[in-house]
Structures are given as C-alpha cells and as structure tokens.
Amino acid sequence: MDEKDSIISSSSSTTTGTTSSAIIDPMAGLNGIKNYTFKNWAGIFSCKPQLFFQPSNIDEVTKIILNAYKEGKTFTVIGSGHSPSDLCCANPNGWLVNLDKLNRVLDFKVYDGGNYADITVEAGLRVYKLNEILGAKGYTIQNLGSISEQSVAGITATGTHGSSAFHGLVSSQYVNLTIINGKGELIYLDSETNQDVFRAALLSLGKIGVIVKATIRAIPKYKIKSTQEVIHFETLLEKWDDIWTSSEFIRCWWYPYTRKCVLWRGNKTTEQVHEVTRKSWWGTKFGRIFYECLLWISVKIYPGITPFVESFVFNRQYGAVETFGNGDVAIQDSIDGLNMDCLFSQFVDEWGCPLLNGPEVLRSLDHSIQQAASNKEFYVHVPIEVRCSNTTLPPHQLDYSHRTSTSKGAVYGNILRPYLDATPRDLQYAEHVTNNQLTLYINATIYRPFGANTPIHKWFTLFEHTMGAAGGKPHWAKNFLGDVSMLPKGVKPKEKYLDYEMRGMASEIIKWYGEDLIKWQQIRKQQDPNGVFLANKDWCIRNGILEI
Numbered sequence: 001m002d003e004k005d006s007i008i009s010s011s012s013s014t015t016t017g018t019t020s021s022a023i024i025d026p027m028a029g030l031n032g033i034k035n036y037t038f039k040n041w042a043g044i045f046s047c048k049p050q051l052f053f054q055p056s057n058i059d060e061v062t063k064i065i066l067n068a069y070k071e072g073k074t075f076t077v078i079g080s081g082h083s084p085s086d087l088c089c090a091n092p093n094g095w096l097v098n099l100d101k102l103n104r105v106l107d108f109k110v111y112d113g114g115n116y117a118d119i120t121v122e123a124g125l126r127v128y129k130l131n132e133i134l135g136a137k138g139y140t141i142q143n144l145g146s147i148s149e150q151s152v153a154g155i156t157a158t159g160t161h162g163s164s165a166f167h168g169l170v171s172s173q174y175v176n177l178t179i180i181n182g183k184g185e186l187i188y189l190d191s192e193t194n195q196d197v198f199r200a201a202l203l204s205l206g207k208i209g210v211i212v213k214a215t216i217r218a219i220p221k222y223k224i225k226s227t228q229e230v231i232h233f234e235t236l237l238e239k240w241d242d243i244w245t246s247s248e249f250i251r252c253w254w255y256p257y258t259r260k261c262v263l264w265r266g267n268k269t270t271e272q273v274h275e276v277t278r279k280s281w282w283g284t285k286f287g288r289i290f291y292e293c294l295l296w297i298s299v300k301i302y303p304g305i306t307p308f309v310e311s312f313v314f315n316r317q318y319g320a321v322e323t324f325g326n327g328d329v330a331i332q333d334s335i336d337g338l339n340m341d342c343l344f345s346q347f348v349d350e351w352g353c354p355l356l357n358g359p360e361v362l363r364s365l366d367h368s369i370q371q372a373a374s375n376k377e378f379y380v381h382v383p384i385e386v387r388c389s390n391t392t393l394p395p396h397q398l399d400y401s402h403r404t405s406t407s408k409g410a411v412y413g414n415i416l417r418p419y420l421d422a423t424p425r426d427l428q429y430a431e432h433v434t435n436n437q438l439t440l441y442i443n444a445t446i447y448r449p450f451g452a453n454t455p456i457h458k459w460f461t462l463f464e465h466t467m468g469a470a471g472g473k474p475h476w477a478k479n480f481l482g483d484v485s486m487l488p489k490g491v492k493p494k495e496k497y498l499d500y501e502m503r504g505m506a507s508e509i510i511k512w513y514g515e516d517l518i519k520w521q522q523i524r525k526q527q528d529p530n531g532v533f534l535a536n537k538d539w540c541i542r543n544g545i546l547e548i
C-alpha cells in the first residue's frame with residue numbers, strides 16, 4: 001500500500017498514525033481501534049483517542065455518529081492530517097474518525113460542450129487520487145495549494161487556497177456537499193438546497209457535519225508555461241502594482257537574508273510539456289540532508305549562523321544572479337506546476353490581508369527581521385511565501401460557453417462566501433481583475449530539522465501583530481499563536497505554555513467575523529445539538545468559535 005493512501009496500516013507506524021490492537025467496540029458495534037496514536041503531518045501534535053474508526057461506507061459513518069449522539073461521546077473527523085495545528089486532535093475520551101476508505105468516484109458529467117465537468121466523489125478521497133482520476137478523463141482540478149496529499153473534505157474544511165489573482169479558495173470549486181450531521185441525518189447541500197448550511201459547511205473546521213460526498217467542478221486538463229525569476233526584494237516592491245495580475249498563477253518566495261525573492265509566474269498554454277534546467281539542489285539526496293543538517297546546527301548549536309545557512313542554500317538552489325525579465329521557462333502539467341516541494345516538517349503561520357497593504361507589511365517585516373538578527377533576538381527560516389487569491393465573487397454564475405483551453409479564471413462551482421472565509425470581507429468583485437480585489441497571503445515557515453523544535457514564539461508574535469494591524473486574519477489550519485489576553489472571559493489560561501503552543505485568538509476572531517460567526521454558530525448548534533463533533537472543544541473555545 002502506498003504510504004500516502006491511508007493514515008493507518010494494520011500493525012505498525014505510518015505517516016500519521018500508529019496502532020496496536022483492533023477490537024470490536026460493543027457500544028458502537030463497529031470496528032473501533034484502541035491504542036491508536038494520531039500524529040499530524042508535521043509530527044508536532046499527536047493524540048490518543050479512546051477509539052479510532054475508519055468507516056468504509058455512509059451507513060457506518062451514520063452508525064458512529066448515532067452511537068456518539070446516544071452515548072454523549074464526541075469525535076473529530078480527520079482527512080490526511082495535514083493541518084499544521086492541533087485542530088485535528090481529539091480528547092482522550094473522544095474518538096477519531098478517518099474517511100480514507102470512503103474514496104470512490106460516484107459520478108462524472110461533462111457540461112457546456114466539454115468546457116467543464118462535475119465529478120462526484122466520496123469525501124475521503126485524496127486530492128492526488130482525484131487528480132489522477134480526472135486526468136484520465138481529460139480534466140483537472142482548476143487550482144490547488146502547494147500539495148495534493150489532502151482529502152477532498154479536508155481541503156475545503158479549512159479554507160485551503162492556491163496562488164492566483166483569478167481564483168479564490170478551493171471551496172469555490174465545490175458544487176455540492178453531502179454531510180451527515182450530528183443527529184445522524186444525511187443532508188444534501190448546494191447553492192439552492194440548504195444554502196445557509198452549505199455556506200457553513202464549505203469551511204466547517206469539521207464542526208457542522210461529516211462530509212461524505214462532494215461534487216467538484218473541473219476544467220479540461222491544461223499545462224502551465226511558467227517563468228521563474230530571481231529578483232531583488234526592492235524590485236518586488238517597486239513592481240507591486242503590476243506583478244500580481246500579470247499571470248494567471250503567481251507566487252513569490254521571499255529570502256530576507258539575501259534580500260532576494262524568487263518570482264514564479266505561469267499561464268495556461270497549448271505548447272508541449274518541456275521541463276527546463278530548473279534543477280533543484282535541495283531536491284537531491286545530498287542537498288536535502290546537507291540543508292537539514294545545517295538547519296539542525298543552526299537550531300541546536302549556533303542560531304547566529306542562520307542567515308549564512310539561508311544565503312548559502314539560496315545560492316546553491318537559485319544562483320546569485322538576478323534574472324528579472326529573463327527567468328527560466330518550463331512547461332508542465334498543471335498539477336506539477338502548482339504543487340511544490342515543501343521540504344521538512346515545519347511550523348507555519350499564514351495570514352491573509354488586503355493585497356494593497358502588501359508593500360507596507362513587507363517593509364515592516366523586513367525591518368523587524370533584519371533588526372532581530374542584528375540583536376540576536378530571533379532568526380527566521382525561508383522562504384517566506386508571498387501569495388494571493390481573489391475571493392470576491394460575481395453576483396451570478398458567469399457564461400462559460402466562450403472559454404478556450406487557455407482561458408483564465410474560475411468556472412465557479414458555487415458563488416457563495418463561506419461564513420468563516422478568512423480573507424478580507426470588503427473587497428468587491430469586478431469583471432476586470434485589479435489589485436483592489438485581491439487578498440495577500442504571507443506564510444511564515446519555520447522548519448523543525450530532524451524533528452527539532454525551533455523557537456517560534458517571538459517571531460510569530462511579531463508577525464501576527466504586523467498582519468493583524470494590516471487588516472489580516474490567520475488561516476484556520478495553521479500554527480497561529482494568539483495570546484492569553486485574547487481568551488474568552490472566564491477561561492483560565494494555562495500556567496505554562498510551550499513555546500509553540502497556540503494560546504488562542506477568541507476575542508479577535510469574534511470581532512473579525514461578527515454576524516457571520518454568529519450565523520455559523522447557530523447553524524452548528526442546529527446541526528450538532530449534542531456537540532458530537534467537539535472532541536477538540538478546547539481548540540474551539542480558545543479561538544472563540546463556540547459560545548461558552
């Protein structure tokens with residue numbers, strides 16, 4: 001079995017889980033596994049639920065929910081466990097439910113003379129499998145994040161995004177969802193049927209219902225012709241107004257200690273696939289181990305060498321010469337172009353703010369990073385990812401009949417904003433895309449070389465203050481920290497926190513989401529009156545998504 005295929009194997013350690021014995025649990029009447037330890041992808045967070053379930057059909061999911069409902073039990077449903085935070089953990093008396101075995105294709109229909117197609121799948125299917133299945137039919141997912149390991153349910157549940165001024169959250173490609181709510185009821189959701197619940201479930205954090213099926217809108221398979229340029233940090237800021245809409249897909253990796261960035265821009269093309277000399281130094285066995293060793297030394301022995309390590313690695317990977325306007329060109333299958341090598345286990349704190357605030361934010365972060373290094377206060381790892389998306393939505397579905405194989409932009413699966421969409425609310429849709437519509441994402445990555453925890457608290461706290469002041473909000477899945485001063489009234493902070501432990505952001509989250517959060521909470525309560533999905537209640541309280 002491919003390691004990516006399942007988060008559990010029968011007897012030994014796997015990507016994210018270990019188990020020792022399978023039992024028939026009398027209460028559930030289902031195969032619940034005891035002594036299962038879940039670990040998220042980064043290996044930072046783990047938990048040992050009372051029972052672990054991997055149902056293989058909808059009836060089994062319903063049974064688990066009904067048993068939990070009846071017995072006053074709680075559980076967390078997980079996909080591939082790629083969320084960096086402790087979002088997926090369950091309390092020791094709670095259960096964990098994983099849908100890896102719900103991975104069938106249920107339907108496939110082509111529309112508009114082949115301009116798009118809707119594929120209905122069971123929601124535990126991994127995205128890389130979906131890519132293969134669609135590819136065999138001549139179609140592909142429209143836009144993706146940096147990886148394809150996630151599950152179809154998980155990728156929508158936290159607001160996963162790629163990087164494009166012409167596409168929004170991955171959830172905007174979802175035409176419908178079928179959930180089983182906390183009462184065991186199977187409910188179909190789309191833009192017309194149960195619209196409010198659909199808006200809540202599109203970004204649900206697993207708290208509205210177990211998503212068992214989803215229909216995703218795909219487009220004909222495409223290739224991406226990309227250029228990759230090494231540019232100066234100042235060039236990025238000077239060209240800010242023009243860069244983001246210059247290509248359909250775009251991302252920028254910022255290396256503060258070298259004062260350089262790598263700018264990757266791509267468009268759909270009909271040209272033949274042609275990989276160029278874009279060799280990856282850290283893609284080789286030697287480069288990768290050497291890089292991780294250097295990081296380990298900088299984390300465990302001498303933090304002061306971090307800027308030198310990062311500059312050395314940058315030069316090995318990209319070279320020292322600036323290539324703005326003259327980058328290397330590659331033509332790749334869309335998935336290969338959009339996904340990337342994320343290297344090592346890592347902490348990530350990603351926030352989205354209006355793109356117009358970008359230059360000011362980046363200058364401020366740059367100043368803080370340089371200052372911190374000269375004061376030996378903290379060091380950052382690289383790259384800091386700078387990306388964008390366009391989560392503004394048209395007032396009605398668009399006419400897709402004139403699309404060609406290289407047309408830019410989304411064929412929307414739905415045009416509803418999820419209640420918990422973390423991107424700025426007041427950006428307005430316009431047919432002609434401009435920077436005014438865009439969300440800027442900045443992703444601060446800190447590696448854990450060979451699993452060693454690098455201190456993050458000082459850097460992430462500063463980062464969060466800067467992003468918050470720029471109108472930003474955190475990505476729900478990531479390692480945002482917050483502060484004990486943001487805990488809800490009546491919630492006592494812990495006496496001691498680990499450096500990387502999330503304190504919580506309740507007061508800010510309540511302020512930021514306002515009426516939308518209240519609506520989401522109401523729907524949550526209706527769909528899950530007994531709190532079956534609250535096996536990680538602590539996470540929910542510290543972040544204000546539950547009333548206490």
Ligand SMILES: Cc1cc2nc3c(=O)[nH]c(=O)nc-3n(C[C@H](O)[C@H](O)[C@H](O)COP(=O)(O)OP(=O)(O)OC[C@H]3O[C@@H](n4cnc5c(N)ncnc54)[C@H](O)[C@@H]3O)c2cc1C
Nearest residue numbers: 079080081082083145146151153154157160161205206211
């Ligand atoms: C290396 C790496 C790269 C990443 N790149 C990006 C990126 O480019 N852009 C981006 O936005 N994010 C990115 N992420 C974050 C990732 O896309 C999200 O965390 C995503 O939610 C993970 O999907 P998953 O299937 O692993 O879900 P999990 O992490 O297992 O679960 C995430 C949430 O989904 C809920 N859930 C899972 N299954 C179901 C279900 N069947 N029904 C209801 N709820 C469910 C869970 O309860 C939980 O709240 C990245 C993460 C990693 C580790």
